[in-house]
Amino acid sequence: MTLAPRSDPGHEHEAALIGRIQRGERELFYELIRPYERRVFVIAFTILRNEADAEDVAQDAFLKAFKYLAQFRSESRFSTWLIQVAINEARQRQRKSHLEIMRPIADQENEDGTYTPRDFTDWREIPSEALERKEIREKLVTALGSLAQKYREVFVLRDVEHMSIEDTAQALGISAGAVKTRLLRARLMLRDLLSPGLDGVWATNSQIPKGTKPWS
Amino acid sequence: MVVTCEQVWREISNYFEGDVDPALRQALEGHLAQCPRCQSVRDGVRNVIELYSDEPMFPLPVAFYPRLHGRLADQVEGRRISRRAWLVSVGVTGALAASAACAAALDRFGPRPLSEMSQPARRLPQRLVAIVDGGKTFHVPGCPFMHGKYHLVAPEEAVRQGYAPCTRCMRDALRSAGKITPDFEGEESASSATVEE
Numbered sequence: 001m002t003l004a005p006r007s008d009p010g011h012e013h014e015a016a017l018i019g020r021i022q023r024g025e026r027e028l029f030y031e032l033i034r035p036y037e038r039r040v041f042v043i044a045f046t047i048l049r050n051e052a053d054a055e056d057v058a059q060d061a062f063l064k065a066f067k068y069l070a071q072f073r074s075e076s077r078f079s080t081w082l083i084q085v086a087i088n089e090a091r092q093r094q095r096k097s098h099l100e101i102m103r104p105i106a107d108q109e110n111e112d113g114t115y116t117p118r119d120f121t122d123w124r125e126i127p128s129e130a131l132e133r134k135e136i137r138e139k140l141v142t143a144l145g146s147l148a149q150k151y152r153e154v155f156v157l158r159d160v161e162h163m164s165i166e167d168t169a170q171a172l173g174i175s176a177g178a179v180k181t182r183l184l185r186a187r188l189m190l191r192d193l194l195s196p197g198l199d200g201v202w203a204t205n206s207q208i209p210k211g212t213k214p215w216s
Numbered sequence: 217m218v219v220t221c222e223q224v225w226r227e228i229s230n231y232f233e234g235d236v237d238p239a240l241r242q243a244l245e246g247h248l249a250q251c252p253r254c255q256s257v258r259d260g261v262r263n264v265i266e267l268y269s270d271e272p273m274f275p276l277p278v279a280f281y282p283r284l285h286g287r288l289a290d291q292v293e294g295r296r297i298s299r300r301a302w303l304v305s306v307g308v309t310g311a312l313a314a315s316a317a318c319a320a321a322l323d324r325f326g327p328r329p330l331s332e333m334s335q336p337a338r339r340l341p342q343r344l345v346a347i348v349d350g351g352k353t354f355h356v357p358g359c360p361f362m363h364g365k366y367h368l369v370a371p372e373e374a375v376r377q378g379y380a381p382c383t384r385c386m387r388d389a390l391r392s393a394g395k396i397t398p399d400f401e402g403e404e405s406a407s408s409a410t411v412e413e
Contacts, residue, residue, distance in 0.1 A: 059287045120256040184229035191260035
């Protein structure tokens, strides 16, 4: 697993901030978390799919991060550790709400199985000019929400939050190989869900039809 | 090296990550140049990556930052209680302790919250509040955490019916109305869960 390089100026700045917070300059915690406030909410929302719960969990995660900051080991990135805390909080909330009972069948699939694309329509053009941005966002959120949780988590950390493969693996507690496998499947499934040929999702306001889900 | 369509699909994600060796990359690109199906897969995956990369996917809830910083403030900045506030809190705690027996006796006649998880109101606003039938909390009209049709009632009536204050909008409303001040927050934590005003 790749650790954050010691020459990374951002990493050094964070390490210095953490040291000062631990020595009593507690207000600097706001500065430390500012770049990650949105990311923590996004990963909580990705897992819980509920805005109010995600906000509660994000707040809990920051409180826990402050409480246990002394346990943070500076050889890894603070952001990765913080995301780990948020993921744990969200999963705990999920267990308490028994949400895992409703997880899609795809959660239980064998990851080694290869995914075969279903649609081969020409999709060279992004339909961004044909649709309002809000409409595009709704379709993207709907498609993402229809994926199983393990694919949502990896896809959001890598392709929405632009974390590296290694940091994504560390945050989720899985191998880099598993990240790559899940990322491939997530991208291919989203491609099928959003492709213009399969269900015309870009041309209509309809939700993604049941039959087009990769696991159905 | 010659690759099949299945190999292209298996490697297409690594291809965009730049995580394939030069020989495999050359073979993939050779195949892609002449296979419309694999071109469709390549273009679609690229579009997916670009679309999700560009869009602000998850807008933050309204007033996310003030609420977050409000919740962090106690822990991060530490609770600073003045001498006066400390004396007030000791007095209030004593008075509340003296009335605890009465409160316990009256509890069975007091409002019973609709949700056992909710915190009963300690302070109430002086204007009408919004409730939703079937809900468990009362809100400032327009609170984003309120769902469905609502109607306005007096805050005392909402409490009488068992509604608890929304921890988000009501706290903000009372704070902006000056009903919760830093000094009184110390008192709040020491007080019992009773309805005031």
